[in-house]
Amino acid sequence: MKRYLSMFLLIVLCFVAQTSIFPHLALTNIIPNLMVVLTAVSGFMHGRKFGMYSGFVCGVLVDFMYSDVIGVSLFIFVLIGYLNGVFNKLYFKDDLSIPLFAIAFSDIIYGLLYYICNFLLRGRFQILYYIKSIMIPEMIYTILTGIVLYHLIHWIEDRLYPPQDVPLGKGDKINNL
Numbered sequence: 001m002k003r004y005l006s007m008f009l010l011i012v013l014c015f016v017a018q019t020s021i022f023p024h025l026a027l028t029n030i031i032p033n034l035m036v037v038l039t040a041v042s043g044f045m046h047g048r049k050f051g052m053y054s055g056f057v058c059g060v061l062v063d064f065m066y067s068d069v070i071g072v073s074l075f076i077f078v079l080i081g082y083l084n085g086v087f088n089k090l091y092f093k094d095d096l097s098i099p100l101f102a103i104a105f106s107d108i109i110y111g112l113l114y115y116i117c118n119f120l121l122r123g124r125f126q127i128l129y130y131i132k133s134i135m136i137p138e139m140i141y142t143i144l145t146g147i148v149l150y151h152l153i154h155w156i157e158d159r160l161y162p163p164q165d166v167p168l169g170k171g172d173k174i175n176n177l
Contacts, residue, residue, distance in 0.1 A: 003046070006160060007054050010153070011038055015061050030137045032145040033107060035062060039081045040106035041146070041153055044099055048085030055081030076113045080106045093154065096147070103146040104139055111135035 014034040022031040035058040043051020059074030067073055084102050091098070115130050 002160060003050070004053060006156060007038075007042055007050070008057060010156070011035070011054060011057050011061070014038055014149070015058070015065075019065065027141060028137060030134065030141055032142040033110065033138060034142075034145065034149065035077065036080065036107050036110050036142060037103055037146040037149050038153075039077050040084045040103045041099060041150055043081040043084030044087060044091055044102050045153070045157075046085070047088045048082050051081030051083075051085035052078050053081070055079070072117045073114075076110055076117075079113070080109060083109070096150070099150055100143055100146060103150075104143055107139045107142045108135065111138065 014037075018031065018034045022034070025031070039051060039055040039058050042054040055077035056074065059077035062073040062077070063070045084106060087098075087102065111131075111134065115127060115135075119130065120127070
């Protein structure tokens with residue numbers, strides 16, 4: 001329960017930062033998508049269920065704030081959380097390459113699904129322009145901020161759930177080299 005509450009507070013904090021601080025730090029009118037980072041990392045670190053939870057909370061916040069139709073971002077974020085949760089077995093705390101690849105892949109999936117739901121269905125067929133002008137710069141900026149956010153999430157996890165020493169059993173031996 002503590003993990004869910006801490007993730008909820010982190011999502012709200014990142015949502016406030018994304019909507020109030022990062023627009024002032026925009027590069028070519030592109031801001032990083034912190035909600036994608038949180039959803040991807042939480043699913044990747046803790047599995048499908050937790051990834052879907054964080055995707056649900058992120059999707060609800062984004063839909064209520066920005067969308068005319070409730071449910072589009074919700075669906076996209078839950079899907080991203082689920083897909084990253086599938087690859088939970090590949091998670092190693094010290095490896096940064098796979099989570100960054102997961103963040104990049106999640107941002108591309110988010111961009112494509114967002115384009116399909118909000119532009120393609122309305123008859124706007126400039127997908128190459130959208131990929132070149134919006135999706136790729138956003139992915140790069142999201143990866144760069146994702147590195148910092150990934151380390152912050154690990155720091156929070158280490159503080160909330162410190163590693164515990166496991167006592168040895170009666171027949172266990174310690175090999176001293």
